[in-house]
Amino acid sequence: MFSRILTSGLFAGAAAGLITAFLQLYFVQPVLLHAELYEGGDLVHFGADPVTAHPDLPGMFAEPVRDGLSIIFTMLTYTGYALVMAALMSVAERQGHEINARTGILWGLAGFITFHFAPGLSLAPEVPGVAAADVGARQIWWAITVGASGVAMWLIAFGGNLVSYLVAAFLLMAPHIVGAPEPESFSGPVPTEIGALFASRVLGIGMAAWVLLVSFAGYFWQAEGKRAEAAA
Amino acid sequence: MTTKTQKASAAGTSVIPALFAVVLGLGIITLTGHVQASALHDAAHDVRHATGFPCH
Numbered sequence: 001m002f003s004r005i006l007t008s009g010l011f012a013g014a015a016a017g018l019i020t021a022f023l024q025l026y027f028v029q030p031v032l033l034h035a036e037l038y039e040g041g042d043l044v045h046f047g048a049d050p051v052t053a054h055p056d057l058p059g060m061f062a063e064p065v066r067d068g069l070s071i072i073f074t075m076l077t078y079t080g081y082a083l084v085m086a087a088l089m090s091v092a093e094r095q096g097h098e099i100n101a102r103t104g105i106l107w108g109l110a111g112f113i114t115f116h117f118a119p120g121l122s123l124a125p126e127v128p129g130v131a132a133a134d135v136g137a138r139q140i141w142w143a144i145t146v147g148a149s150g151v152a153m154w155l156i157a158f159g160g161n162l163v164s165y166l167v168a169a170f171l172l173m174a175p176h177i178v179g180a181p182e183p184e185s186f187s188g189p190v191p192t193e194i195g196a197l198f199a200s201r202v203l204g205i206g207m208a209a210w211v212l213l214v215s216f217a218g219y220f221w222q223a224e225g226k227r228a229e230a231a232a
Numbered sequence: 233m234t235t236k237t238q239k240a241s242a243a244g245t246s247v248i249p250a251l252f253a254v255v256l257g258l259g260i261i262t263l264t265g266h267v268q269a270s271a272l273h274d275a276a277h278d279v280r281h282a283t284g285f286p287c288h
Contacts (some may be wrong), residue, residue, distance in 0.1 A: 001246050001249040001250070002249035002252060002253065005250065005253040006253065009253065009257065015248075017238060024278075024279075024282045027276060028281075028282040029282070032278060032281055032282065061249035065277065067278075068277070069275045070270075070282075072280045073264050073275065073276040073279040074282075074283075076264045077260070077264045077265060077279060077283060078262060079257075079260060079265065080256075080257045080259070080260030080261035081261065082234075082257070083253045083254070083256055083257030083260070084253070084254050084257035084258060084261075086253060086258065087249075087250040087251070087252075087253035087254045087257070088250070088254070090246075090249075090250050091247070091250050094246065116283070116284050119284065120284050121264065122255055123286065124283075125281070125282075126281065126288075127281065127282035128281060128287075128288070130284070132288065135268065135286050135287070135288060137288050139266050142285070142286055155278050179253050184246065198281075202281075202282055202283070202284050203284070205282070206283065206284065
């Protein structure tokens with residue numbers, strides 16, 4: 001059982017992580033590098049002169065070590081997610097639910113909501129240079145929100161009665177009613193257009209990544225099961 | 233009766249591998265996404281921003 005979870009998680013994480021890394025380098029990284037020009041003071045928003053919205057930005061792999069590390073860390077992060085999802089799917093399968101590439105799409109959307117969208121609703125994905133509360137406090141809020149949203153998604157999927165739906169709704173809303181840690185004052189030098197585009201891109205690519213990831217995990221879960229059956 | 237007991241114990245033990253995998257997975261996410269040690273932070277910086285983790 002453990003090797004089946006491990007294999008599905010590693011394969012799915014490596015494959016989806018690699019695809020995601022390139023999606024991020026193409027769609028997200030240029031926005032991040034643009035923001036860093038304002039963070040570092042190379043460009044100044046609302047200065048005396050209007051600033052071009054299209055500065056020359058370094059291309060993909062202009063900084064090979066930086067982008068290479070990004071690829072490795074994206075693959076690692078998504079392998080972590082895949083291990084968690086494969087483990088949960090193994091539990092669901094034992095309860096009689098079908099796990100394959102197709103049902104993996106739904107699991108992927110649930111994972112995206114849990115790990116990206118729910119915390120992002122109150123703690124919007126940040127470009128470098130925005131004002132934010134203490135990082136430790138935000139991490140605690142992030143972890144609690146992910147935990148509560150994950151339980152909520154499970155209850156929505158498998159609860160099957162009104163009480164579990166109500167508890168799920170409460171768990172989904174509570175972290176946002178309490179509120180995420182916010183900065184004392186706004187001091188970000190990055191134009192709002194860049195910040196907004198960055199948040200949208202992060203969430204959009206995150207959704208694509210999650211759907212790919214857990215669909216792959218479902219596929220490898222099936223394939224590993226068949227292989228083990230054939231060997232037995 | 234015997235089969236029932238065997239089934240029950242098999243179900244009992246097979247939660248443990250899942251639990252291990254969850255702990256391992258969350259450990260990796262903590263390492264890549266949250267630990268603030270500066271070497272890790274610098275290496276994972278762009279990924280943390282691009283994945284929506286709290287970074288700085």
